[in-house]
Amino acid sequence: MVFSNETPLILVVDDEPFIRMQLRLSLEQEGYHVAEAQDGREALAAFEQLQPDIVLLDALMPEINGFECCTQLKMLPNGKNTPILMITGLDDRESVDSAFEVGAADYVTKPIHWAVLRQRVRRLIHESQIQQQLEASNRALQQLASIDSLTEIANRRRFDEYLKQEKQRIIRAQFATSRGNPILLSLILGDIDYFKFYNDTYGHKAGDYCLYQVAQAISSVVNRPMDLVARYGGEEFVVLLPETDAAGAAHIAEQICTQVRALEVPHLRYSQGYITISAGVATINACFEDGMNNLVAIADQALYRAKQKSRNCFCTKVK
The missing domain is CATH 3.30.70.270 (Reverse transcriptase/Diguanylate cyclase domain)
Structure with missing residues (x-):
């Protein structure tokens, strides 16, 4: 499947088909492209193939839980730059702390408050795009600082x-x-x-x-x-x-x-x-x-x- 470079792609990872369907419908109504994975292994493979703009990740899944999956996602190419929004039925302090420790950018709890989810997805994508633009500008400035303007070779x-x-x-x-x-x-x-x-x-x-x-x-x-x-x-x-x-x-x-x-x-x-x-x-x-x-x-x-x-x-x- 080919996605437009201008429309953000969201990878939804959840072992419950009904939750994935709800998330897909809600996010597609907001104009996003959506890809799905039903477990951690599928999520890792889909991430490498699709390079999504954001990952919505269920915390409680069989085999590879969301916390471990988040850790592995962050180790993949571009993983550090991709925001991960953890979706969890756990709202205790320890679980919330664990989500941020493994690299999640934010979290929402189940049952999902859809208005809150939409706002957090929009904010995280916006912040990620700004960060990428900033890094691209910094790279361009660094390159300019390394080039002799007269001869166009290194200075x-x-x-x-x-x-x-x-x-x-x-x-x-x-x-x-x-x-x-x-x-x-x-x-x-x-x-x-x-x-x-x-x-x-x-x-x-x-x-x-x-x-x-x-x-x-x-x-x-x-x-x-x-x-x-x-x-x-x-x-x-x-x-x-x-x-x-x-x-x-x-x-x-x-x-x-x-x-x-x-x-x-x-x-x-x-x-x-x-x-x-x-x-x-x-x-x-x-x-x-x-x-x-x-x-x-x-x-x-x-x-x-x-x-x-x-x-x-x-x-x-x-x-």
Whole structure:
């Protein structure tokens, strides 16, 4: 059965067919879509398949009671974000406390007061929708805060965060293995050659577009989800390559230099006649803290050698 994205879907879970029918009729009159499950196992399967907007869950059912079912529902994907309204014939303090402890958002008692049920369903769906919109907005803001607006790749802040996460992942990996195998991590630090002269000659607007072109050229080379391309600052770019050896990183650096040359962005104040990039490649055994803490500095040393050598090339350093 296919449900409209605009009309909330309610999953009704109750072992009594008459109660399910009453709930269905009442809720459909309010304009909701309704799906049914007659026990906890059916509820768990229906939840995963249908991803309802809210669950109306009977507390007293055979095999898996409502409290246990609620606990398991909350552990499913999107379970934490889906409100569960417990329907119970128990109104003692212990039962009410148990309902909230297992994750129920609210409860109503039997016999059901239909006006109260309708209002609570409407409120819970509304609150859930607001929460989802808020989380989506926060994700969008977080993404914006991580993107360099000029080049449309990750910014320095995102790079610093990702490098920190990678350090933590490597520490966990060290504890998880006892074989002592090296954990390789590579980084490429690139710098557009004679970019100040380019800006002085063509103006900052052209310079901004040049930065965008180079960023996109670098991104076109780096395809693995685990890799990160970021603007490090000014005309500098950085590529973080987890689980990559020196040969693999050198191959990526060579492709980056080739792709930037292929742009053929004119640069009359540079002997090459067009924009190029120099790059420094660092590869470390990330198990050693000294290398991790100095990864960018090691790549910067290799970049300096590339600039001293001839520019429009890359140099590597392994530690």
